[in-house]
Amino acid sequence: MSASTAPADLYRHGLRLLLDKDIPAWVDLWDENGIFEFPFAPEDWPKRLEGKAAVADYMRGYPDHIDLHDFPYVEIHQTTAPETIVVEMRGVGRLVDTDSPFDMSYIAVVTIKNGLITRYRDYWNPLAVQNTAADFAGSNR
Template identity: 45%
Template sequence: MTPRELVDHALQLLIAHDMTAFAGLWAETGVLELPFAPPGYPQKVEGRAAVHEYLRAYPDIVDVRAVTEQVVHQSTQPDTVIVEFEVAGTVVATGRPYDMRYIAVIVVRDGEIQVYRDYWNPLAVAEAMGGVDALVAAFTGAENG
């Protein structure tokens, strides 16, 4: 898969709530980076198995129903794309709308994600989820102290 094809496929899997297949897009040693993560939240998830573990309960936390906007920019590096996208859904625990914009820098080699750098807005996500503690607890199983 080309990087652009992989992005399209990944977003389809996200809407389908198929987190096993979504995590399966990562290379065995691929990395998910979350540079804007709040304290207590992981900033890096390393390896396909760890990405799967991190994402497996995502549909129980956030019910993403649509990608409402998507723009893919090809970088000067053929294996790297920058993706701007917006999703619409609901936070399962609160019933609040989950309408979020993301920017991701994705490096794809041999049809697999090597690096997925996710520039998301943790303040907006925390607000939708009911606070930073709820956000951290949902994805780590721990309270933010």
């Protein structure tokens, strides 16, 4: 990806990397000072990660907890700020620990500057996967 890559294209590329379980390549889409926020994070979960290294540390074990199979619904909305998009999406797969289905709807507000993610606000419902979510958060605190 280059600095001129449109935010929507970079975001879609990132989803492909998550499906491929290529977490290092997904983290490479981040600016060194990028901010990853979880406004609805439960108690004892990180609400804000500051910097690419913190994002990498947090995401390292993601495929060990959630096995993503598809994003059957992705709608990307352009905002009046060309570098910011709002994404509505649904991710499906399975929870690794319990082998139970994973089906989560998300809203994300993502800002991309110079071809890198500088801010990502992830509005997801941790109650939908409470037990595995707790395990995932516990291993990433």
